[in-house]
Amino acid sequence: MNLKQIPIRRKLEQDIRAAFSGVILGNGVSLSQAEVIDRYGKDRDSKPISDKQFRDLKSKDEVTHWTRITLDDLDRDNIAHLDAEGLRYYLPALMLSVLEAYDPGSMRVIGTLSALDPRPMSKYHIVRYSLLDDRQKRVIAQFLSLLPALLQLDRKDEVRLERAVTGYWQRFLPNA
Numbered sequence: 001m002n003l004k005q006i007p008i009r010r011k012l013e014q015d016i017r018a019a020f021s022g023v024i025l026g027n028g029v030s031l032s033q034a035e036v037i038d039r040y041g042k043d044r045d046s047k048p049i050s051d052k053q054f055r056d057l058k059s060k061d062e063v064t065h066w067t068r069i070t071l072d073d074l075d076r077d078n079i080a081h082l083d084a085e086g087l088r089y090y091l092p093a094l095m096l097s098v099l100e101a102y103d104p105g106s107m108r109v110i111g112t113l114s115a116l117d118p119r120p121m122s123k124y125h126i127v128r129y130s131l132l133d134d135r136q137k138r139v140i141a142q143f144l145s146l147l148p149a150l151l152q153l154d155r156k157d158e159v160r161l162e163r164a165v166t167g168y169w170q171r172f173l174p175n176a
Contacts (some may be wrong), residue, residue, distance in 0.1 A: 117163060118164070118168045
């Protein structure tokens with residue numbers, strides 16, 4: 001990143017933090033719950049878990065301050081299994097993590113960028129965006145449109161971002 005990009009990146013990071021300030025997980029799917037969903041309702045030993053055990057998994061996760069979520073937690077790679085509340089809660093931490101630790105082979109990065117590209121599974125993604133307010137949608141659109149200028153992206157990610165912006169997020173950009 002060149003020196004001219006640093007203020008742009010800092011502003012984007014501030015905008016992400018501000019737009020999602022105070023967002024909590026609430027009744028949304030947590031990362032630990034998303035792991036179990038990914039394993040078809042089974043624990044790490046392939047044993048089925050009860051509904052109560054599933055609900056209790058949230059106690060293992062940070063659910064009130066997304067700013068405290070660690071990169072290790074985000075690398076657990078179950079973004080596709082987050083519901084609308086879960087996506088709204090984890091998304092700012094995920095976007096900031098892409099800016100901080102972009103790795104085109106990381107499932108965290110792949111999952112984040114895929115979650116923001118509504119085209120492959122349109123209705124599924126649009127429902128997941130339903131709880132995002134206009135300010136949050138604007139900052140997501142800014143993130144997606146600025147990312148290619150801020151990071152040296154893999155070509156596949158460049159194409160995915162361009163498709164996501166032109167196919168959906170562009171309407172939330174200024175002067176759209």
